[in-house]
Amino acid sequence: MxxxxxxxxxxxxxxxxxxxxxxxxxxxxxxxxxxxxxxxxxxxxxxxxxxxxxxxxxxxxxxxxxxxxxxxxxxxxxxxxxxxxxxxxxxxxxxxxxxxxxxxxxxxxxxxxxxxxxxxxxxxxxxxxxxxxxxxxxxxxxxxxxxxxxxxxxxxxxxxxxxxxxxxxxAAAQGSPAERLQTITIGPVTQGDADAILAVCKARKLDTLGLYHSAWAE
Ligand SMILES: [Zn+2]
The missing domain is CATH 2.70.70.10 (Glucose Permease (Domain IIA))
Structure with a gap:
């Protein structure tokens, strides 16, 4: 290969x-x-x-x-x-x-x-x-x-x-950049903190890149 x-x-x-x-x-x-x-x-x-x-x-x-x-x-x-x-x-x-x-x-x-x-x-x-x-x-x-x-x-x-x-x-040989990123799990958090984290992710466009996942109903 x-x-x-x-x-x-x-x-x-x-x-x-x-x-x-x-x-x-x-x-x-x-x-x-x-x-x-x-x-x-x-x-x-x-x-x-x-x-x-x-x-x-x-x-x-x-x-x-x-x-x-x-x-x-x-x-x-x-x-x-x-x-x-x-x-x-x-x-x-x-x-x-x-x-x-x-x-x-x-x-x-x-x-x-x-x-x-x-x-x-x-x-x-x-x-x-x-x-x-x-x-x-x-x-x-x-x-x-x-x-x-x-x-x-x-x-x-x-x-x-x-x-x-x-x-x-x-990891270095294959996979998209997203697959090579470390997964960070935060929680449980209050609704207010969850909203704040989501806002940070949105500001960095992590949500549109599919890098933000929430177990909460948005
Ligand atoms: Zn020989």
């Missing part, structure tokens, strides 16, 4: 947020994605959810044996989201067992798009998740909130200066 300042906060594509590999592998080589644990409760098959509203740009079904080139992704979905700062923003979900969407389909953040698996070039089941900005694969953790754990201390997270997206307080 887009925050009020225009920044992007992507939703986690899995219910479980355990990183088994970060943007760099533990040997320092480039991964340019994150891997998320899918093996839990005796199953590797977990629902995968769209990280943001968008359109399905590409789906690929693994041929069952090739582990090089694009087929290394296995069964895969790529979604295009609204541009960020005028640049194309996409997410990719790889090594799936099943796809639930079609190319060209409009989808919403959090929508079920497929199920995890172990297709393509994998040594074990996991979800490979990429964030692609203007054709370049960025560190997905910079586009997600900080609600995750790592499988071990060797898993790369952020480079200096990188950090999770701050999830805004609900």
């Amino acid at each position: 887009r925050l009020s300042n225009g920044d992007v906060l992507l939703a986690w594509p899995l219910a479980l947020h355990v990183l088994t590999a970060g943007y760099f592998y533990s040997d320092g080589s480039r991964h340019e994605a994150i891997d998320l644990r899918t093996n839990q409760d005796g199953s590797i098959i977990k629902p995968v959810y769209a990280a943001e509203d968008g359109t399905v740009q590409e789906t690929q079904t693994w041929d069952g044996h090739t582990k090089t080139g694009m087929q290394s992704y296995g069964t895969m979905i790529r979604i295009r989201h609204a541009d960020y700062a005028g640049v194309t923003l996409q997410t990719r979900y790889a090594h799936l067992s099943r796809i639930c969407v079609q190319k060209g389909q409009t989808i919403q953040e959090g929508q079920l798009i497929g199920y995890t698996g172990d297709t393509g070039n994998v040594s074990g089941a996991h979800l490979h998740f990429e964030v692609i900005l203007g054709g370049t694969r960025r560190n997905p953790l910079v586009w997600l909130d900080g609600d995750f754990t790592t499988a071990n201390t060797g898993v790369y997270t952020y480079q200096p200066g990188e950090y999770a997206v701050q999830r805004p307080a609900q």
Whole structure:
């Protein structure tokens, strides 16, 4: 979703947020994605959810044996989201067992798009998740909130200066100015005081803004 300042906060594509590999592998080589644990409760098959509203740009079904080139992704979905700062923003979900969407389909953040698996070039089941900005694969953790754990201390997270997206307080993120105001309840009061309070509210046009409510008959 887009925050009020225009920044992007992507939703986690899995219910479980355990990183088994970060943007760099533990040997320092480039991964340019994150891997998320899918093996839990005796199953590797977990629902995968769209990280943001968008359109399905590409789906690929693994041929069952090739582990090089694009087929290394296995069964895969790529979604295009609204541009960020005028640049194309996409997410990719790889090594799936099943796809639930079609190319060209409009989808919403959090929508079920497929199920995890172990297709393509994998040594074990996991979800490979990429964030692609203007054709370049960025560190997905910079586009997600900080609600995750790592499988071990060797898993790369952020480079200096990188950090999770701050999830805004609900009140700051949405709602009209009236909904963000504090509610002040006064009473019981005499009819005279109630009239005086109403007069103050009317003088500030709080009544026409719908900000004055009285339990008394006016
Ligand atoms: Zn990966």
